[in-house]
């Protein structure tokens with residue numbers, strides 16, 4: 119077996135062991151492009167070796183997706199099939215592990231009538247709302263991981279001599295970001311997670327009531343709920359199994375108080391949103407609500423995102439990532455949120471995670487809302503970090519503690 | 532666009548227009564291997580052009596299937612997910628068109644513990660029973676068509692210099708069998724169907740009460756229900772849309788009287804059944820029931836098939852295909868029932884088609900059974916034709932009419 123095959127196999131093992139941490143008898147649900155069938159088969163093999171019950175793969179094909187957006191009738195995009203909803207819920211009920219491969223062409227849907235995209239986002243968001251709440255409360259183990267595909271790779275490395283060179287370069291970047299080059303990746307992830315947990319512990323000890331962001335184009339205050347919890351991507355499912363929700367991950371994050379966001383914030387990287395790019399945008403908040411949204415590029419898609427529902431007018435996540443994080447230092451613009459969010463401080467439009475609140479995993483939807491956790495059919499991270507960003511934490515007694523200075527953790531943190 | 536692309540596109544058009552005859556606003560359900568994504572996209576494009584609502588593709592990957600049979604726990608094979616059942620039934624309820632691509636590796640499951648295969652056939656057969664009954668009563672339009680894939684093609688053309696040569700040769704054979712080389716394939720199919728209908732009309736006029744098969748290793752009598760109907764693959768869905776259930780197709784067929792089969796019959800071609808080959812087998816019948824089943828190869832898989840349920844001990848289809856039919860004349864052993872059944876007289880173990888009985892499409896399950904139509908979770912054609920087969924038809928008054936002589940239609944027919 120050549121080095122390449124060995125690499126892919128190591129990656130498959132990392133996803134199965136660290137990503138979702140497959141348990142004996144557990145069902146596994148995989149979402150993947152048909153273009154990466156080779157890797158998916160390796161993941162399935164490793165999952166069965168870990169004792170998985172059935173490995174189900176939901177294959178996607180962007181060629182078909184594009185065709186549909188180009189050619190189907192308008193009303194097709196307003197529907198989401200009942201069986202799709204039932205399928206996800208059935209897997210959640212069985213305590214399945216969910217592996218999602220992210221490998222999208224960042225402008226797959228360029229030129230498509232925005233209302234089609236918006237309508238389908240709404241339909242799918244509603245159809246998958248029960249599933250999404252289960253994920254956001256860690257009822258099951260889940261992970262989002264990446265795979266290199268032609269259309270994505272050629273956008274990230276447009277200067278490549280060939281498509282296959284671009285695909286290889288993107289694989290190398292992915293492997294590096296997920297620490298596959300270390301002699302023992304599983305151990306490297308334990309250490310990495312411990313380092314992130316140390317940061318979240320420090321933040322939790324301070325019980326900040328408010329964050330204050332300052333950077334060119336940004337002056338924003340974000341209040342935090344009294345019971346907010348800072349966490350890293352390492353999490354624990356309802357049945358007590360630790361897993362890693364994103365790979366790569368470099369963030370520590372919590373939930374903002376829904377109505378406690380004020381000021382304005384500017385994006386620092388393009389956002390690939392539903393097959394289109396939104397870039398150079400600025401959001402203005404009053405009491406948590408977005409009251410103005412202007413984009414240099416993709417204004418209509420930004421509008422569509424915010425208009426998904428009432429909750430999409432509010433934030434659901436506040437995440438800290440130092441500018442010197444390895445993904446940021448690679449200086450690659452991945453045009454894929456899984457990577458770009460881990461190269462930059464970011465916020466998320468839409469729903470908040472139940473696990474970001476003390477006792478939140480056991481709370482009802484109503485209780486979460488009472489504690490200021492936003493609910494929406496969307497959750498979309500957008501990047502605001504830069505080498506010029508300062509962040510202060512304000513404590514109950516008014517003390518101001520520097521958290522970030524010039525894009526990186528302040529010396530106190 | 533090269534000749535090859537044009538051919539594939541013509542094929543896609545034939546499947547959409549003649550195979551299922553997609554109507555405006557109709558949903559389309561496609562079952563296909565990820566290996567033939569290129570063709571599937573062309574089918575989707577043609578379907579949207581014909582006004583299809585949504586084109587849903589259920590992708591399969593034999594690599595994953597084999598992995599599962601090798602590595603999953605035993606109990607996995609006894610289950611069929613509820614959402615899979617719900618999915619099919621939802622598409623039937625919406626009046627979807629069903630396109631199934633047949634491209635199996637004929638011995639995909641060689642070496643796998645037979646009980647795993649048998650258990651899953653039972654579980655899937657039960658899970659899809661409502662769907663199967665809908666198909667067998669032509670509630671919706673459906674078609675089974677072929678596509679060339681590596682593992683299948685190399686088994687059919689083992690003498691090929693390369694895998695890709697084998698794949699090409701199988702494509703050529705498929706294209707020829709579905710009349711794609713004729714200047715107007717859609718018209719060629721109209722004429723072909725008309726010729727088959729002429730044969731079924733002749734058979735229907737005779738109102739045979741019994742058929743008598745004679746050949747080396749075969750002496751079998753098959754009674755027919757009073758209201759039996761001979762038909763060709765050209766059919767009409769509940770909503771009145773004509774479609775072609777199999778492409779290629781060369782058969783005219785009807786339903787036997789469940790309890791009216793006596794004597795013995797020998798297979799003349801191997802049968803690819805659930806990823807294994809059964810060959811050189813002989814079945815003995817008493818009052819319709821299989822009382823003895825012996826195979827030179829694959830005995831355990833033959834046994835498993837017959838033991839699927841009580842109905843799998845009886846026949847559900849009697850089909851006539853002349854030995855001089857084009858597929859037979861090609862002298863290619865396709866190891867795929869869709870082709871081999873259309874090169875040979877055949878019978879089917881398992882359920883009968885409601886549309887093979889006058890008024891049958893409107894009958895309840897109980898009514899169909901009262902008329903002698905067999906019900907089972909399986910329907911598996913097996914080939915019995917040869918150049919040495921004679922078939923007589925016996926009328927109510929005892930008149931004996933030659934139907935086949937030396938493997939071909941008798942001069943009277």
Ligand SMILES: [Zn+2]
Pocket residue numbers: 369371435437459464499
């Ligand atoms: Zn985040």
Ligand SMILES: [Zn+2]
Pocket residue numbers: 435466497498499
């Ligand atoms: Zn997020």
Ligand SMILES: [Zn+2]
Pocket residue numbers: 782784848850872877912
């Ligand atoms: Zn048949």
Ligand SMILES: [Zn+2]
Pocket residue numbers: 848879910911912
């Ligand atoms: Zn049949």
